[in-house]
Amino acid sequence: xxxxxxxxxxxxxxxxxxxxxxxxxxxxxxxxxxxxxxxxxxxxxxxxxxxxxxxxxxxxxxxxxxxxxxxxxxxxxxxxxxxxxxxxxxxxxxxxxxxxxxxxxxxxxxxxxxxxxxxxxxxxxxxxxxxxxxxxxxxxxxxxxxxxxxxxxxxxxxxxxxxxxxxxxxxxxxxxxxxxxxxxxxxxxxxxxxxxxxxxxxxxxxxxxxxxxxxxxxxxxxxxxxxxxxxxxxxxxxxxxxxxxxxxxxxxxxxxxxxxxxxxxxxxxxxxxxxxxxxxxxxxxxxxxxxxxxxxxxxxxxxxxxxxxxxxxxxxxxxxxxxxxxxxxxxxxxxxxxxxxxxxxxxxxxxxxxxxxxxxxxxxxxxxxxxxxxxxxxxxxxxxxxxxxxxxxxxxxxxxxxxxxx
Numbered sequence: 001x002x003x004x005x006x007x008x009x010x011x012x013x014x015x016x017x018x019x020x021x022x023x024x025x026x027x028x029x030x031x032x033x034x035x036x037x038x039x040x041x042x043x044x045x046x047x048x049x050x051x052x053x054x055x056x057x058x059x060x061x062x063x064x065x066x067x068x069x070x071x072x073x074x075x076x077x078x079x080x081x082x083x084x085x086x087x088x089x090x091x092x093x094x095x096x097x098x099x100x101x102x103x104x105x106x107x108x109x110x111x112x113x114x115x116x117x118x119x120x121x122x123x124x125x126x127x128x129x130x131x132x133x134x135x136x137x138x139x140x141x142x143x144x145x146x147x148x149x150x151x152x153x154x155x156x157x158x159x160x161x162x163x164x165x166x167x168x169x170x171x172x173x174x175x176x177x178x179x180x181x182x183x184x185x186x187x188x189x190x191x192x193x194x195x196x197x198x199x200x201x202x203x204x205x206x207x208x209x210x211x212x213x214x215x216x217x218x219x220x221x222x223x224x225x226x227x228x229x230x231x232x233x234x235x236x237x238x239x240x241x242x243x244x245x246x247x248x249x250x251x252x253x254x255x256x257x258x259x260x261x262x263x264x265x266x267x268x269x270x271x272x273x274x275x276x277x278x279x280x281x282x283x284x285x286x287x288x289x290x291x292x293x294x295x296x297x298x299x300x301x302x303x304x305x306x307x308x309x310x311x312x313x314x315x316x317x318x319x320x321x322x323x324x325x326x327x328x329x330x331x332x333x334x335x336x337x338x339x340x341x342x343x344x345x346x347x348x349x350x351x352x353x354x355x356x357x358x359x360x361x362x363x364x365x366x367x368x369x370x371x372x373x374x375x376x377x378x379x380x381x382x383x384x385x386x387x388x389x390x391x392x393x394x395x396x397x398x399x400x401x402x403x404x405x406x
Contacts, residue, residue, distance in 0.1 A: 071403065071404055071405055072401055072402065072403050072404065073326035073327060073328065073401070073402050073404060074326065074399050074400065074401050074402075075324035075325045075326040075344075075386070075399070075400050075402070076324055076325075076397065076398070076399055076400075077322055077323075077324045077352075077388070077394065077395070077396050077397065077398045077399075077400055078322065078323055078324060078325075078396055079295075079296075079318045079319055079320070079321065079322050079396040080318075080319045080321040080322075080323070081298065081316055081317065081318055081319065082292060082293065082295065082316075082317040082318075082319050083313045083315075083316055083317075084110060084289050084291075084292065084313070084314055084315045084316075084317060085289070085311055085312055085313050085314050086111075086113060086286060086287070086289060086308055086310055086311070086312070086314060087286045087310070087311070088283075088286060088310055088311070089113065089283060089286045089287055089310055090113075090307065090308060090309050090310040091113035091114050091287065091307070091308065092113060092114040092305065092306070092307055092308075093111060093112070093113060093114075093302050093303070093304050093305060093306050093307075093308050094112055094113065094114045094304065095109075095111065095112035095304065096110075096111050096112075096300065096302070096303065096304050097109050097110060097111075098110040098111060098297050098300050098315050099297060099300070100297050100298065100299060100300055101296070101297060102296070102297050103294075103295070103296050103297075104291040104294070104295060104296070104297060104317070105291065105294050106290075106291055106292065106293045106294055107290050107291060108290060108291045109288060109289070109290055110289045110290060110291055110297070110300075110314070110315045111288070111289040111300075111302070111308075111314055111315060112287060112288045112289075113287040113288075113308060114287075115284050115287045118280060118283055118284045118287065119284070121280050122277065122280045122281065122284065125273055125276050125277045125280060126277060128273050129270060129273045129274060129277060132266060132269055132270040132273055133270060135266050136263055136266045136267055136270060139259060139262055139263045139266060140263055142259060143256055143259045143260060143263065146252065146255070146256045146259065147256055149252075150249055150252040150253055150256065153248070153249060153252065154246065154249045157223065157241075157244075157246055157248065157249065158240075158241040158242055158243075158244060159241075160223050161220065161223045161224055161235065161241035161244065162235075162239060162240060162241050164216065164219045164220040164223050165220055165235055165236075165239055165241070166239065167216045167219065167220075168213065168216035168217055168219075168220050169239075170216075171209065171212040171213040171215070171216040171217075172213050172216075174209045174212065174213075175206070175209035175210050175212065175213045177209070178202075178205045178206035178208070178209035178210070179206050179209070179210075181202045181205060181206065182202045182203050182205070182206035184202075185198060185199045185202035185203070186199070223246075224241075224244070224246070225246070225247045225248070226245065226246050226247025226248070226250060227244050227245060227246060227247075228245060231243075231244040231245065289314055289315060291317060292317070293317075293319055293320070294319075294320050295317045295318050295319040295320055296317070296318040297315060297316070297317060297318075298316040298317065298318050299315070299316040300314070300315055300316075301313060301314050301315065301316075302314060318396070320390050321387065322387065322388050322389075322390055322396060323354070323357070323385050323386060323387040323388065324344070324354075324385075324386055324388070324400045325383050325384065325385050325386070326383075326384050326386070326402055327362055327381045327382070327383060327384075328381070328382050328383075328384055328404070329380075329381060329382070330380055330381075330382065332404050333359065333382050335404070336356050336359055336382075336384040336386075337356065337359060338356050338357060338358065338359050339355065339356060340355070340356045341353065341354070341355055341356075342354050342355070342356060342384075342386050342402060343402070344386070344388075344400040344401060344402045345400070345401050345402075345403075346393075346394060346398050346399070346400060346401075347398070347399055347401075348393075350393055350394060352388050352391070352394055352400055353388065353389075354386040354387055354388035354389075355386065355387055355388075356384050356385070356386050357385055357386070357387050358383075358384075358385040359382055359383070359384050359385075360382065360383055360385075361380065361382060361383070362380070362381040362382055362383045386400075386402075388400075
């Protein structure tokens with residue numbers, strides 16, 4: 001081997017040794033220099049991180065889904081809906097001011113049915129009521145006139161009776177005088193002291209007077225028909241008929257009482273007509289649907305010209321009574337007792353204050369089945385219904401979050 005070849009071959013072992021040192025450390029190299037410390041430091045840091053993480057997992061607050069669900073509850077804001085319908089009436093829809101999405105106030109007209117037939121019936125009934133009122137007024141006036149006439153007739157009858165009694169007394173007195181003259185004439189005719197003509201005249205005068213008494217008595221009896229014995233005795237004693245109860249007047253007053261009953265009957269018929277009118281007016285009012293409260297129209301079921309059946313839902317109204325429901329555990333039930341004030345928050349961070357109105361048992365599927373390790377095995381869930389006051393920016397459909405531990 002020449003000198004030049006030796007020079008070219010000599011560095012080869014050194015290059016191989018250098019490449020071998022880079023590829024894998026020898027056991028001798030591990031025990032020497034800073035290489036051992038460089039490997040131990042990452043291992044120690046890694047072990048410390050694992051220990052700290054484990055400590056936080058055991059002692060620190062839990063952030064798993066179950067824990068978060070127990071610390072904050074969410075419910076969907078819901079508005080109570082109101083179904084309006086035509087009560088006990090049906091007919092053709094002639095007006096529909098209701099428009100979906102429009103806000104309405106209590107009393108606003110939503111729909112109207114055709115009221116032609118009802119209007120005709122109302123007009124007819126009003127005419128009958130007016131006719132009845134006129135009949136009642138006429139009957140009352142007739143009664144008033146009859147009462148006045150009967151009073152006047154009664155007084156005139158008393159005066160007539162008193163006149164008849166005076167006529168009878170006069171006729172009796174005349175008959176007595178005529179009878180005395182006749183008796184005297186009979187005595188004189190036997191002694192021929194008077195002529196036959198004078199005797200006949202005295203007899204005729206007496207007979208005429210006697211007949212006049214009979215006539216006067218009949219007239220008095222006729223005018224006192226129905227009078228009581230006490231009234232007749234008083235008349236005979238005093239010659240006064242004042243206050244005497246007479247059959248003719250009694251009959252007149254009985255007729256007046258009958259007329260009064262007729263008036264009551266007419267008045268009862270009038271009341272029935274008024275009730276019929278009130279029923280028709282109620283029926284007419286039912287032909288119009290008005291908003292029962294403030295709210296928003298969600299849906300209108302019929303179009304103008306359609307026949308709407310009785311009792312069928314016609315307009316769906318979203319009321320301003322808003323609430324949301326959250327599920328709470330038995331442990332938190334006291335925080336959501338009925339009447340309690342609850343503060344919630346929307347996703348946009350707006351505070352919503354409400355009042356718990358109902359707290360009741362949740363359906364079986366909502367029972368909380370926690371793990372036994374956390375001591376929540378087989379706890380029951382409750383539903384809290386929280387009513388809120390409507391406010392701008394918070395509308396039905398939004399989620400409301402409630403922090404249980406606040």
